[in-house]
Amino acid sequence: MKIDKTEETAIKNAIEQLYFKGIYEGNIELLRKIFHKDALLFGDIKGVPYYKTAAQYIEGVGSRVSPEKSGKDFKPTIISIDVINTIATAKLNVKMYDFNYYNFITFHKIDGKWLIVNKTLTDVELKQIFSTKIIKIMWNKNRITDLLGIEYPVFQGPFGGGLSTVELTTTVSKLGGLGGYGAYTLSPQEIYDVHQQIKSITDKPYNLNLWVNDHDIIDQEHTENQYKKAVEIFKPYYDSLSIEVPPLPPSFESRFQNQLQVIFDIKPKVFSFMFGLLDPNIIERLKNQGTIVVGNATTVDEAIALENIGVDVIAASGFESGGHRPSFFDKAELSTTGTFALIQLVKDKVKTPLVAAGGIANGRGISAAMTLGAEAVQIGTAFLATEESGALPIHKEFLFSEAAKFTTLSRAYTGRLGRGITTEITRKLLTATDQTLPFPLQTTFMASMRKAALEQKKHELVFFWSGQIAPILKHKNASTLMKSLIEEANELMG
Template sequence: MWYNTKTTAMLGISYPIMQGPFGGRLSSVELVSAVSNAGGLGGYGAYTLSPEEIYEVDRQIKAATPKPYNLNLWVSDHDDAGGGITDEQYEQTKKAFKPYFDELNIPFPEKPAPFKSRFENQVQVVLDVCPKVFSFVFGIPAPDILEQCRKKGIKTAGAATTLDEAIALEAAGVDMIIASGFEAGGHRPSFLAPAEQSTTGTFVLVQLIREKVKTPVIAAGGIATGRGIAAALHLGADAVQVGTAFLACDESGALPVHRQLLFSAAAKHTMLSRAFSGRLGRGLTTRIAKELAGKEQQLLPFPLQTAFMLSLRKAALVQQQHDMVLFWAGQIAPILKHTRVATLMQSLIAETAAVMNPGKQQA
């Protein structure tokens, strides 16, 4: 059957459908458990959490589902280089954003403090709690970390936005490669070349990687229906990772206004921008993203830009100035239909079966 793949056998799941592990508290225990309980692989993006918070989230997930699930971290979690920013850099950013802070009638935040990487402490928690899958973006963990995962039976999945990144991931010995096409919502997890130079579409990327590597490939980006799943499988993917369609479900951690916008006319327009975090990511098109396009030199490095934007985001939400708020979304958003995980999973499974096995009933 179509759902019997190397990935489903490796992970002990019923269907080759993985939920995108959203960061920034857009994941939720309810979402992860609902996807896993429905036969897919739920995923929790933990890169913003402290080690203590990761332990607690993992405890809650284990209490909510006996099924496999995925914890996700960012290998490279800052572009700050540990030295912070100069006063001159900060003043340049203030100048670029002054009109927006003035419009919302809020003061500028203080200059963000230097950021200290949390990855090593976070990954120790992953090794301690032993999820079925440890996925990662923005790089490849050190060989000793991957070796510890192998010894503990934790399957690893690394994100690639280019063929070169996929080859590097296979050489490191990961169990799965997530082919992240530029259609996907959220940050572009490139690590060998600038994100702006790593914008291959999902289905092209899947074919390129499939030709050059033997590691199972997970297609991610622009997939929200069974037809998309079937297309990815036909092109050589072993499974798919679905993001925006799960983000739009009631079980996700997204704000109600975020979920509403994903089903609105606004979903027709998305764009890649560094304006909100300092790293390139795709979300619903906003006035800020459009007006600051080409002015990336005035932005702070990730994640200091995120810290700088926090007060503006909060004020814009309160004042309902949504064209100043980044709402993550992939290009596939205009065709979303489902608001509950159960109905979305049922639709994905039934539609994939109908395409892959026309005329036959789903087993």
Template sequence: MWNKNRITELLGIEYPILQGPFGGGLSTAELTATVSNLGGLGGFGAYTLSPQEIYDIHKAIQSKTDKPYNLNLWVNDHDIISAEHTKAQYQKAAETFRPYFDLLQTDIPAPPLSFESKFQNQLNVIFDIKPKVFSFMFGLLDENIIENLHRNGTVVLGNATTLDEAVALERTGVDIIVASGFESGGHRPSFLDQAELSTTGTFALIQLIKDRVKIPVVAAGGIASGRGIAGAFKLGADAVQIGTAFLATEESGALPIHKEFLFSDAAKSTTLSRAYTGRLGRGITTKITRDVLAGTDQILPFPLQTHFMGALRKAALEQHKNELVFFWCGQIAPLLKHKKASALMRSLIEEASELLR
């Protein structure tokens, strides 16, 4: 049976289908629970949340499902070098994006007073609530941390965009590697080299990693159907992680206009850009991404670029000038069909089961 393997046993799930854990308010308790209740593994991206908010969302998900789900954090949650360096960068960014703020007749936001990493305090909550599954991105965890998570009964997943990252993750003791291919929507969670140099496609990455590591591998990127699942399994994947297709469903936290774009012709063209948050990510190609594609020296480090662009995004959405908004989206979006998470999940299971009998 295709749906009975090392990953389903480790995670305690019926089907090796993982829902991508979206950050920035795109994850919801309803979506996470829906996927888990139907036999997959729901996911919740919590990197922007305070410790109390993580505790609260854990309780909210538990109120909707008694099944396992994946709680995701970012090990490295900022790229800020120094206050002096950031001040100079902020001036450059202001000049680059001023025409867009002028067009929308809105003010360029003032720099935030300071930024402190949330990760250590967030990790303390993970030890308190003891989730069945914990995944992390943008770095490595100390081996002692992973051992302590294991003692709590937590299965640990690490995200890799290259073979070298996968090998490094296996050495630290993670249980499962999520192979994040170039096709994926959202951020590229690279950590050993520049994200622009870590753009291997999903199906190549699966084969490279399976040839070198012994722990199970999840294929992530460019998969939105049973055919995609079957292809990934034929190449050695033990499970798949699906993001964009679940992001487009009614249960996700994406704005209605974002979901509308995912089902539109605009989704045929996607771009990898740092313009939205300061870290490389894939979204729908719009005017603003075309204009600033090459202007990476004027883009602020993460998460300051997110703060900087927040006012621009808000004004653009309010004025319905959607060409000035960057919507997260993977390359597979033109194949999307389902607007309900339950219908999508059932379709994935049925088609994959037919093809992998």
């Protein structure tokens, strides 16, 4: 017996390029290429028995209004393909017009070509699908896994600010997920070097992430006023550490345009961005070079705007997430929808495939997010806690401690709203929204305090990034975490 991946790919290509395309366009020439002239079709449609010869079927396709011309949804999916020697079966789902067809197609390789020799079909009411095992078989095969060429729809969330590592990214990508690398603080040369390092370890896809808006500075006068407020608020904490309040940090030049140039040079398989939109021409250029583009949204309106500029995938970031809130339309404080509400609201309004980010750390979370309409999940906090991440050992200790039961959204540490473990400062400064320096000057302003607090082990003055899901974390190793996510998801949906 010979089970051959190359043959599986050949059948997949034939289905996509001849069968699906032929039906979609009503192109009978394409269908004639894939159907054996003596093939027969059996099944039932809406309970009525169905029988046609291949010739009758193809003629019917040619004379009806094609899905392409009708403008109605056409969603074809390959559920599975099995090949043994020269015979094969494919299980397909085709949603078109008002039908939801399931097909078992039998292939025979004749004179070097895979031909359909038999097709059985039935249509299933949409509401029935969710109560059958069908959805479960498909959990790791969908538009996102196909587009990205990954085995599992599990993204490791990219971490900015030096917390990403090549080891973490490659570990996840090598295991069939999508490793992520947050590069917004890196110079173009550093981004280039990281890319080379990742490529020297694996040629699997990974996601390079930047912030399209990397500073909030309005003008010098505003900044100086904010500095005065910040000094007033934070001085007692500097005093408690016996260190001087730092001077006003020097002004900040955005790095994004230069960083973007590297993305055009290195052409990563996946590029994600947060904190805003990109010019549609840039998206087009990225797509033309073969890069898949992912944007981050915290509200339905942001998701619609991302779809309108042409991103391939949207990550919907719920307010449970660790790290910064990537809001860009309204204030982050007013964009705090939870992941499971957000994914459903966005799904209702956009067609672009969705990634659910925030509050997911095990197979149950993956299964729930996918049931609600996500086609992948992005997991941050659980990967941040593993030994492969760039977080400090004390940070990881905190993620596994009782302290992680409480997290807060605060601007106190960087000037932008982000979620981390609740400490004294976040408790006291929860309402200090307009009392910090603009991002990223607040990060610079707080750097000496953070350093001294860590040295003096006054951890109540340190902000440890964390999502709300931290208390359920179990795994301290990224590879074990990734394997367990897949195993649990397989158990629930496989």
